[in-house]
Amino acid sequence: MAYPAAVREAWQAELAGIREKGIYKEERFIHSPQASHITVEFPSGAELKEVINLCANNYLGLSSHPEVIAAAHKALDERGYGMSSVRFICGTQDVHRTLEQKLTEFLGTEDTILFPSCLDANAGVFEAILGPEDVMISDRLVHASIVDGIRLAKAIHDTYKHCDMAHLEEKLQEHQDKRVRLIITDGVFSMDGDLAPLDRIVALAEKYNALVFLDDSHASGFIGRTGRGVHEHFGVMGRIDIITTTLGKALGGASGGCVSGRKEIVELCRQRARPYLFSNAVPPPIAASAIKVLEILSATTERRDKLETNAKFWRQGLIDAGFVIREGESPIVPVMLFNAKLAQDVARDLYYEGIYVVGFFFPVVAAGQARIRTQLSADHDIPMLEKALEAFKKVGARHGILGLDKKGIIAKYGL
């Protein structure tokens, strides 16, 4: 075993540098199931604390839903724990096929292939279908996993300013000589909570003979009248060529993701996508629970409707209290603080008031755009959100930021 002291010291110095910059990430230990109320140990070894959770991707409150858990138990008994195989060797059960069919119906596409995660779906899809004669044109705020997937592909890449359709159109004109032009966007942008203008993106794609890729991880299950996603919200279902999404957020919250879209694209992923070919199948209990989730969501829109009500109440409450928020329609509501230290201080103070949120700052978001990202759930109710608002007001007042606009906060705290 060779682990040279010089190498150890170099990595220790890197870790020290991360701590000095104040960007060292520490896990908080949760001693209860994922829910709107959780029991947390933070920092490690501290007394357990009951807090309201405002930072989970548990948008529909299904992560610990009894029917979802029961479906997992049943599959565990009937299909076992794990597959000990990738899909194409001996890792495909009937539940995988059923889930792929259900996702195809739910998303309104032609076919679907499961991946171990949406990160894997994004890592695999571009390389599987594109070559050097193609171009990928992505929004500048797409998720990191898409950036990684783009880097793995041989096609050239370009980017357009966030949701700037005039800039996208320029890029489409510039790349008319390519075989495939693939426009790449998130449906709901994870840090800002805004929606990609998918109707306008599809119109440009049709005008310039381009394909559209949509990562709808922060939308599947609750955006759109029946929760199908951003394509339903903008009335362009059936016109998106590739949708990737996750089972790790609203759709049960465990893990797993997919590529859903044109038949040939899905088929090429089955032949070539490396995370599909070289990583284990989604475990049977997770696949079975995801089928249950889709059944629940297809039967009623009650949960996405409640989430919408909660998000509206929360947005208005924060505005009335005098916070600066990113306006939008999604259950991702960023409270803008601009200064990184302020974001960390406010998040810490909120924790001691019984509210679990996290501050985000550069490089996770652009420099000078530090924020606390709050996320609503159908598992929240109005009294719970009223209590959380009181805590936000108390902490906001303590830091003297209520009623200040962006310039006011920057004048007080700097960038």
Added chain:
Amino acid sequence: MKEMILDYIKKEYLDEDEADDMTLDEHTPLISSGIVDSFSMVSLKRFLEKKYEIKLPDEEATPQAFDTVTSIIALVNKHLAKKGA
């Protein structure tokens, strides 16, 4: 060359309100400050290659080399000199 590159950066990377608020000159850090993300600098590279009819090898078109307009000009001049030689 300096003005042309600065104009391109403003148009390609800044929103109108940002361009008005910000003073951008040849010494302003672009990538390390987050004005240009390293993933999006590819369009600047292509712009320079097309404009000056040069090829900037990937191993030289690093985030460090693209961090200020001054360092970008140095890189472009190096390859212009090679082309002329």
